[in-house]
Amino acid sequence: MGRRDDQSFVEFVAERGTALMRTAVLMCGSRQDAEDVLQTALEKAYRHWGRLDPESDPEPYVRRILVNLMISRARRWKVLREIHMARPPEVPADPENHALELRGALMDELRRLGPRQRAVLVLRYWEDLSEMETAEMLGCSVGTVKSQASRGLARLRQRLGGSLTLMGG
Amino acid sequence: MDLEDELRAAMVEHVADASAPATLAGDVRGRYRRRVARIRVALGVGAAAVVAVAIIPGYQSFRAGQVSTPAASDGPAGRGGPDEPGRAMPQPVPSRTSGAPAPVPSRDIGGTESPRPLLSHPPGQGGPDGPSGDGGPAPGWMTYLPSGLRALRPCAELEKGGRRTTNCRWSGTNGWVEVHITRGSGLAGPGDVIDGAPTAGGTPVAGKDRVHGHPAVTTDRPDRGRQIAWVERPGVGILVLVGPALRDELLTVAEGVRP
Numbered sequence: 403m404g405r406r407d408d409q410s411f412v413e414f415v416a417e418r419g420t421a422l423m424r425t426a427v428l429m430c431g432s433r434q435d436a437e438d439v440l441q442t443a444l445e446k447a448y449r450h451w452g453r454l455d456p457e458s459d460p461e462p463y464v465r466r467i468l469v470n471l472m473i474s475r476a477r478r479w480k481v482l483r484e485i486h487m488a489r490p491p492e493v494p495a496d497p498e499n500h501a502l503e504l505r506g507a508l509m510d511e512l513r514r515l516g517p518r519q520r521a522v523l524v525l526r527y528w529e530d531l532s533e534m535e536t537a538e539m540l541g542c543s544v545g546t547v548k549s550q551a552s553r554g555l556a557r558l559r560q561r562l563g564g565s566l567t568l569m570g571g
Numbered sequence: 572m573d574l575e576d577e578l579r580a581a582m583v584e585h586v587a588d589a590s591a592p593a594t595l596a597g598d599v600r601g602r603y604r605r606r607v608a609r610i611r612v613a614l615g616v617g618a619a620a621v622v623a624v625a626i627i628p629g630y631q632s633f634r635a636g637q638v639s640t641p642a643a644s645d646g647p648a649g650r651g652g653p654d655e656p657g658r659a660m661p662q663p664v665p666s667r668t669s670g671a672p673a674p675v676p677s678r679d680i681g682g683t684e685s686p687r688p689l690l691s692h693p694p695g696q697g698g699p700d701g702p703s704g705d706g707g708p709a710p711g712w713m714t715y716l717p718s719g720l721r722a723l724r725p726c727a728e729l730e731k732g733g734r735r736t737t738n739c740r741w742s743g744t745n746g747w748v749e750v751h752i753t754r755g756s757g758l759a760g761p762g763d764v765i766d767g768a769p770t771a772g773g774t775p776v777a778g779k780d781r782v783h784g785h786p787a788v789t790t791d792r793p794d795r796g797r798q799i800a801w802v803e804r805p806g807v808g809i810l811v812l813v814g815p816a817l818r819d820e821l822l823t824v825a826e827g828v829r830p
Contacts, residue, residue, distance in 0.1 A: 412596040415599065416596065419591030423589055423595075424589050427589045428582055441598060441599055441602060444595070445599050506581075509581050509582075512578070512581075523578065527579050559574055
């Protein structure tokens with residue numbers, strides 16, 4: 403069995419870099435943070451790249467590093483992040499632009515969730531991972547994934563209650 | 572549309588224009604190389620620090636042992652490494668532990684006997700291990716000498732005007748040191764010591780010094796040397812003179828004079 407080499411790393415990044423970048427953006431909230439976290443995650447993966455099984459897909463491994471990095475970084479920067487967090491609009495929006503603004507408000511509220519809840523929602527509804535796969539990725543139980551997803555959605559629903567009613571959600 | 576679908580749509584919309592930079596793989600590899608280089612440098616610095624911490628105390632103790640007072644056991648000329656650069660750490664003169672003739676105790680300096688050489692062997696005949704003309708080991712009250720100095724003749728005592736003065740001189744390639752210990756009445760302050768000394772004079776140096784806690788007066792000598800005088804205790808005055816090359820060592824030498 404061969405070993406993964408530099409070339410395979412370059413190919414992997416070229417092929418999956420954008421998908422990983424988008425996951426990072428959803429988890430981190432800002433493009434700059436996402437790029438930094440993604441580089442750090444890829445660097446960690448690169449360190450052990452030669453030891454990865456060449457027959458298996460390295461993406462789950464890299465994504466797991468990415469999620470763990472994001473969660474630990476978000477905990478460290480929790481205070482600063484809360485200070486800089488944008489608040490959703492208090493005034494009801496024009497119904498014509500409502501869907502657009504609701505999505506913006508949803509993303510704002512998603513960023514305001516705790517890092518673990520945010521990771522669960524991103525993995526479940528962006529990556530379309532099952533509860534089992536999400537639990538495996540986060541290193542927790544399926545029950546924890548269920549409760550985190552449920553609480554995260556409930557919080558979004560609570561904060562966007564009026565807007566969602568307008569959408570019939 | 573329920574919340575989950577709205578959330579999916581919002582996510583798709585939010586990251587629609589997000590893409591990985593083309594240089595991502597190169598950036599990652601460059602970052603990895605920089606990190607490895609940083610770690611190596613840190614390890615190198617740490618290793619160098621450990622080696623320095625391990626070596627320097629040993630080196631210092633080695634240098635501290637190189638005080639080149641004219642110990643009889645150090646060889647025919649009483650050399651203890653006069654060519655080594657730098658200064659030695661203050662320490663007891665090695666002659667005390669070298670098996671050489673014991674130095675004259677301080678009480679003998681101010682004794683009442685007739686004038687005599689301070690050392691245990693007469694001048695001109697050399698000590699048990701030293702050649703003729705060697706000044707022999709330094710007196711016990713001289714606890715520090717800069718490296719490279721040795722006594723060419725033994726200390727001598729002079730009596731004049733009711734005062735007894737012990738004069739010692741050490742010289743070498745690094746310069747010279749003289750110590751005059753005067754015993755007698757009427758020594759009230761440093762000025763009395765300087766006035767009574769054969770090398771009196773000089774320009775006072777600004778600032779006040781203290782030796783062993785006693786007020787001292789420092790003066791620059793005409794030959795660009797420097798001297799310091801103080802009264803160690805009632806009736807005992809000390810004058811220390813150094814050549815131009817040892818001006819900076821004056822206070823250290825003075826602190827090492829403990830009659």
